Amino acid sequence: MVYSADRNSAADDAAGTSTQVFEAQKRRLESDGYLYLEDLPEDFDHLAFAQRFGTLMPQYDGEIVWSIKADPKFDDHYHSLNTKKLNPHTECYEFEGTPPRYLALWCVHPASCGGGLTTLADGYRFIEQLSDSDRRYVSEKRFPYCSSSGIQASNLGRVAEHPMYDTSSQDRPIVRYSFNCMQRDGDARMEEIAQRFKQFFHDTCVGIEWKKNAFLIWDNFRILHSRTAYKDRARELRRVWLS
Template sequence: MGEPVSDLDEVRRLLDADGYAYLSELPTGFDHFAFVSRLGAVIPQYDGRPVWDLVAEPGMDDVYHSRNTRALVPHTEGYELAGRPPRYVALWCVRPAEGPGGETTLADGYALLERFGEADRRRMRDTLHTWRSSEGLARRGVVIEARHPVLSEHGGRVILRYSQNNVDPAGDELLGRLLDVGERFFAREHRAISIARNALLVWDNWRMIHSRNAFKDRGRHLKRVLVGA
């Protein structure tokens, strides 16, 4: 990316142009939370705290969960929330995984939508689906469910909700086709980013689909902040 990015205006430019910004070589003592908070209001995590620690949690290796070492499937964040999903997701690295894996993977969901015609996109706006929180959260007593279309809009911006495993197709041919095309699209088009120690990755959650590669090092530690619009 060339010179380190630490100017908020440049981050906003990259978010508009590419859907994400990766800030590396940040100075020691850089206040990631304060910087991210300048993008908008911070949304509480599932436990009510402003920051979610992404660390391997004991007893969670057999379920789909952000706090283990398994791969995640392509998704956007907050699809199961009653209101709008977070506009931005930010991750910064306290300790990267040693050995292979653990990369955050991103692909442009708006480019995925270009694979579908206008009639399909209208149906994606008009048809409600049931979105649910993950198995891992359910094990911790957090069960959230909401009804939303795949596509909605706010402030002139398209909002894409996407989950490879936590939305119920319920016999809907178009949703099934979206997930099938989306899985292959993501496998082909994603960019894998290994977030370096102290580096910060921010992306537009209304636009970008993301996942994570599996890894073995249980000492890997990232922090996550969600920002609203």
């Protein structure tokens, strides 16, 4: 794992209030697949800034902003709302239709324990490395995807069927992946590809060590994300989805 996310200090620019700065940030998001900004002004409006990249979409519970803070009631589930590590995934793989194009997070309270990093890796790069035959397989064969157990425990679960590499429904491919929640029982070929994808993530991911008030956005059609475990239960991030 490589903990070396590039930092793009925006303190002097009030994070893209000028068109020129914002255009450069968009280009960076396009080329790297993600954009991380820290040293933002204290009164920075993360929600307003996120909306410069797309239109807000409701979260599982219908709210626009999802608070990511450990809740003891989810300690025994696989869920973003506890302190355990998460396996790599894209967001909303289990939704019918198009998942959010971008996912944005900002940091209300960083973990003081050194854990709780958000980790990111490039799904398009993995797909490029597949053989033609495997690439065709993951773009044609459809699999059921289900919500994580924590979401199901809140009665917000969904199920949908998709190929892992969807090249037909949008102007650019959509990677849908969840090591945990992609149902591939009995499919040895897909199991092997899913394992390799997980290893690729581990080998190539960058880790975002959150600073208070920092902002992160990534292309959810392309980038897989995950989280390392942490101990500090005061850690809090906020999340929005953008179409």
